[in-house]
Amino acid sequence: MADHGRLNRSAAFASIAVAVxxxxxxxxxAWSTGSAAMLGSLADTALDxxxxxxxxxxxxxxxxxxxxxxxxxxxxxxxLAAMIQIVLIALSAFGIAVRAIGHFVxxxxxxxxxxxxxxxxxxxxxTLGLLAWQRHVIRRTGSLxxxxxxxxxxxxLLLNLxxxxxxxxxxxxxxxxxxxxxxxxxxxxxxxxxxxASRRVVDNLMDRxxxxxxxxxxxxxxxxxxxxxxxxxxxxxxxGQRDFAQFHVWVDGNLPLREAHRIMEEIEAKxxxxxxxxxxxxxxxxxxxxDPGPGPSNILSRGSGRPxx
Numbered sequence: 001m002a003d004h005g006r007l008n009r010s011a012a013f014a015s016i017a018v019a020v021x022x023x024x025x026x027x028x029x030a031w032s033t034g035s036a037a038m039l040g041s042l043a044d045t046a047l048d049x050x051x052x053x054x055x056x057x058x059x060x061x062x063x064x065x066x067x068x069x070x071x072x073x074x075x076x077x078x079x080l081a082a083m084i085q086i087v088l089i090a091l092s093a094f095g096i097a098v099r100a101i102g103h104f105v106x107x108x109x110x111x112x113x114x115x116x117x118x119x120x121x122x123x124x125x126x127t128l129g130l131l132a133w134q135r136h137v138i139r140r141t142g143s144l145x146x147x148x149x150x151x152x153x154x155x156x157l158l159l160n161l162x163x164x165x166x167x168x169x170x171x172x173x174x175x176x177x178x179x180x181x182x183x184x185x186x187x188x189x190x191x192x193x194x195x196x197a198s199r200r201v202v203d204n205l206m207d208r209x210x211x212x213x214x215x216x217x218x219x220x221x222x223x224x225x226x227x228x229x230x231x232x233x234x235x236x237x238x239x240g241q242r243d244f245a246q247f248h249v250w251v252d253g254n255l256p257l258r259e260a261h262r263i264m265e266e267i268e269a270k271x272x273x274x275x276x277x278x279x280x281x282x283x284x285x286x287x288x289x290x291d292p293g294p295g296p297s298n299i300l301s302r303g304s305g306r307p308x309x
Contacts, residue, residue, distance in 0.1 A: 007140055012145075019045060025119050029120075032115050047089070047091070051085040051149060055081050082147075085145075085148050090194045097188075104184075130153055135150065147200075148200075219234065227263045232247070242278075247282065247283070260284050
């Protein structure tokens, strides 16, 4: 987990460095060209910088160990940082759309297309380098905040391509209105990306269950332990980079408490070898016992030899 924290922080610092460089570059380009698409790109990059600072704070806090006030750790900080990024992306999309519509109504035309195109090409090169590092970090850590930042910078590639197309069509193709139209398309693309990213973040904040395939893998691993007569009430959730699973197991009701405890520790150790980043809580029940309530879910019956849900 400490290694994951260092990798996530390195990706956040790289994102901040790229954002600062691009803000300065695009501010000059927006001033020299007067392009609505370039101005939209500048606004998006400025919010990228704020989002990257938020990401750094999120991954830094998420990497902190559990304490007396946060016994399950600080993993939700990543989801909160990602949610702030999504809000900023949505605000950026709205601002770009308003500006593009204003340019369309006023009939404003961009100037100095060569400068704008050159700046966009440099921005794409810097963004590609950042995306490559972020992909490496996400593969290693699965960070939600870095993944959301990655999604935002992926959209920047299309945004810069749109700026190049808008300037080229307006200046060299003589197509009036191309610049604000592309600015509006950029805004719509950003809004769509924010909507897609928000679903994963909300799932994390709302403690959504693991995907069914992952739950079935855990039930299959439990089925390999002959001491268990069955498994029920499997509950799962994800907080930042850490997963949590708790469940009840049926064991021989005549087992001494010390022996039952030994079996639980052995099962937990084997599960942690297969699911290293999962915190596991096991509750033993005498065979056939069901707690009052709506009834067991995610049942693994020893008689059937396979998981049932």
